[in-house]
Amino acid sequence: MNAMEKKLAEYKCDTNEAICLKLGIEVAFGYKGLQIQLYYTAGNLNTLFKVKYTSKVSEKFDCVEPDNVEGKIREIIPPGFTSNTDDFVALLEKEANFRPFGSLLHTYTVHGGEDGEDITYQIYKADMACPGFREYHARLQTFLMWFIETASFIDVDDERWTYFLVFEKYNKDGETLYATAAYMTVYNYYVYPDKTRPRVSQMLVLPPFQGEGHGAQLLEAVHRFYCTSPLVQDITAEDPSESYVKLRDFVLVKLCQPLSSFAPEQLSQGFSDAMATEAREKLKINKKHARRVYEILRLRVTDMSDEEKAKSYRLEVKRRLFGPYKKNQREMVKMKKCLRPEELASHISQMDTELQHQELEKSYQELLADYRRVIERLARI
Numbered sequence: 001m002n003a004m005e006k007k008l009a010e011y012k013c014d015t016n017e018a019i020c021l022k023l024g025i026e027v028a029f030g031y032k033g034l035q036i037q038l039y040y041t042a043g044n045l046n047t048l049f050k051v052k053y054t055s056k057v058s059e060k061f062d063c064v065e066p067d068n069v070e071g072k073i074r075e076i077i078p079p080g081f082t083s084n085t086d087d088f089v090a091l092l093e094k095e096a097n098f099r100p101f102g103s104l105l106h107t108y109t110v111h112g113g114e115d116g117e118d119i120t121y122q123i124y125k126a127d128m129a130c131p132g133f134r135e136y137h138a139r140l141q142t143f144l145m146w147f148i149e150t151a152s153f154i155d156v157d158d159e160r161w162t163y164f165l166v167f168e169k170y171n172k173d174g175e176t177l178y179a180t181a182a183y184m185t186v187y188n189y190y191v192y193p194d195k196t197r198p199r200v201s202q203m204l205v206l207p208p209f210q211g212e213g214h215g216a217q218l219l220e221a222v223h224r225f226y227c228t229s230p231l232v233q234d235i236t237a238e239d240p241s242e243s244y245v246k247l248r249d250f251v252l253v254k255l256c257q258p259l260s261s262f263a264p265e266q267l268s269q270g271f272s273d274a275m276a277t278e279a280r281e282k283l284k285i286n287k288k289h290a291r292r293v294y295e296i297l298r299l300r301v302t303d304m305s306d307e308e309k310a311k312s313y314r315l316e317v318k319r320r321l322f323g324p325y326k327k328n329q330r331e332m333v334k335m336k337k338c339l340r341p342e343e344l345a346s347h348i349s350q351m352d353t354e355l356q357h358q359e360l361e362k363s364y365q366e367l368l369a370d371y372r373r374v375i376e377r378l379a380r381i
Contacts, residue, residue: 030057030066036073041091042179043098043167045139047081048088049073076145078138096175100167101133102126106221110212120169121181121214123221127163128156137163140183143204154201160188162198164222166205166214181209182218191233198226198284200237203244219251226284234286248289249296249374254381255283256293267298270316291320296371300378314364321363 028034033054040047051070082088102124109118126133137156144151154161166182182205189197200222205214226232237244256262259282261274271294279290295317304310 028067028069030064031069032056034069036069038073038077039088040139041088041095041098043095043177044091045136045180046088046091047077047139048083048085049077049081050083077142078135080135095177098178100124100126100165100178101130101136102163102165105164105225106217108217110214112212121217122167122169123218124165124167125162125225126165127161128159133163140180143206144202147204147207151202154185158187162186162188164218164225166209166218168209181206182214184218184222186222187238195231195233197233198222198235200235200240200244215247216251216254219247220255223251223255223283227282232284234280234284236286246370246373249292249370250377252283252285252289252293253296253374253378256285256290257297257378259283262294262297264301267294267301271295295320295367296374299368299371300375317367318360318364321360321367 031053033052035050035052037048037050037052051073056066057064082091100122103126104122105125106123107120108123109120111118128134128137134156141153144153162185164184164186165180168179168181170177170179183203184200185202186198187201189199191197200219203215203218205218223235226235237248240248256279259275259278260266261272261278266272266275271291275294276287276290279285279293280287285293298313302309302313304313
């Protein structure tokens, strides 16, 4: 390990591995011994970028050129990075001067540091008006490109974006330091006549901090922040991934379980307008998500070894899941009136009733497994 690597090891964000993971999917042509060095300082994310190789092809080799690896990465990382190791080490020394941007929303601890002590984390809300944040965010958003396959940059000049950041706060040699751990971008859509609908657009927990509960802490803090505003209609997410949906289930159930309308004695009566209303007014949760919360909490209080109770729960969930299939049946009635026999036969084969029942049962079992994982996680709190 050279002197720079030893120095970097003292800090939290070394994304050299991330670059290797990305290039492992693609092929860089024309190089021998290619090495891409990309380091970020833990707090301010100042960047070192180098490309090294032992040799590369020349035009004499069948008139072909090597891939422009350096140029491709330069399209992603913003100007201001250094390629000089000594300059980067000097930037590391200045990390003690870095402080998080914006206003502090929440502080929490995670047990399990190297010495077994609690580690402190803080969540901040920021916007482009914060001095230095625009440049910091330009560096921060590059992590999306390294870790999320379909990621893209947002228009930071649009003032409707809000940014939420998670930092680890730690002490070293008597100084307080911060390491960037996670972040989220939220777009505030207009809802007629006088409200907004915050929509989660991007969310990323950096690999060294994954699996420690930071995503749940961040999403819960964002919900609690918006719950205080009477101008917020509800909170949604843009094209959520499967992992995000599972995270949201956990957070929303945790938030809803103290509500009176979700009390155990109410759950057995079925999903109600009171549940939808209380979830929306107090927690900015829309009806669709409130229904999902209800199903998870009802499963938790249902004795699934009791055949009658299990059947009652199963039928209620399946009735909701059956909605798309009922739509297909209504479409079938319309198609019988306007399609030729051969066209109708083709559509009927695609909407086979037995197949629908099999798909419905499969969907139910998968949902049940997801719900049980949420309940297990709640039990560990």
